[in-house]
Amino acid sequence: DMKVTQMPRYLIxxxxxxxxxxxxxxxxxxxxxxxxxxxxxxxxxxYISYDVDSNSEGDIPKGYRVSRKxxxxxxxxxxxxxxxxxxxxxxxxxxxxxxxxxxxxxxxxTRLLVL
Amino acid sequence: GQQVQQSPASLVLxxxxxxxxxxxxxxxxxxMQWFYQRPGGSxxxxxxxxxxxxxxxxxxxxxxxxxxxSSLHISSSQTTDSGTYLCALERNxxxxxxxxxxxxxxxxx
Numbered sequence: 308d309m310k311v312t313q314m315p316r317y318l319i320x321x322x323x324x325x326x327x328x329x330x331x332x333x334x335x336x337x338x339x340x341x342x343x344x345x346x347x348x349x350x351x352x353x354y355i356s357y358d359v360d361s362n363s364e365g366d367i368p369k370g371y372r373v374s375r376k377x378x379x380x381x382x383x384x385x386x387x388x389x390x391x392x393x394x395x396x397x398x399x400x401x402x403x404x405x406x407x408x409x410x411x412x413x414x415x416x417t418r419l420l421v422l
Numbered sequence: 423g424q425q426v427q428q429s430p431a432s433l434v435l436x437x438x439x440x441x442x443x444x445x446x447x448x449x450x451x452x453x454m455q456w457f458y459q460r461p462g463g464s465x466x467x468x469x470x471x472x473x474x475x476x477x478x479x480x481x482x483x484x485x486x487x488x489x490x491x492s493s494l495h496i497s498s499s500q501t502t503d504s505g506t507y508l509c510a511l512e513r514n515x516x517x518x519x520x521x522x523x524x525x526x527x528x529x530x531x
Binding site for chain 2: 340347349350351352355365366397399409410411412413414415416
């Protein structure tokens with residue numbers, strides 16, 4: 308059963324604290340993603356990772372960094388969290404066939420509240 | 423302007439009615455994906471449809487590249503179909519998706 312997991316599911320932090328969101332997948336997918344979803348703004352891509360240590364900025368990377376040291380794990384890090392980073396964060400993964408076409412599988416999301 | 427626009431923004435149906443959801447895009451397309459999201463839930467992929475028509479149970483997706491549109495048809499709607507439907511454009515083979523704002527569907531018994 309293909310699965311993307313996220314930890315933690317809920318998190319409350321104070322402004323200025325560091326935040327680590329973790330994502331795992333058991334499908335040996337090469338490509339992994341981090342999105343955030345906000346009312347009225349929809350889903351926005353933060354970072355994409357094409358494989359271990361091969362990361363690329365998405366549409367809204369400012370204030371975030373990522374780490375991918377193993378193919379099955381992809382972390383999102385907020386150094387000194389800000390209140391406007393309160394959001395629901397989704398991780399996703401996808402296989403990459405030769406044509407470059409794929410579908411994305413999403414994790415359950417992490418609800419982050421920055422006070 | 424927005425690259426991916428969905429309509430309608432919200433839709434209320436009586437159980438058994440059909441629904442037609444639209445997604446229009448203004449950029450080149452490598453592929454189009456449709457997702458379903460329950461309130462407060464994760465996204466589930468419904469269709470990966472670069473062009474043409476695909477069927478899955480009561481759902482049909484049609485993508486017409488030259489008209490820059492994709493549609494999702496739900497036949498004989500059920501209350502369990504309620505939720506948000508999102509289309510997402512894959513702009514090129516770089517695998518980055520741009521999402522539309524979604525259509526919030528409510529199916530009443």
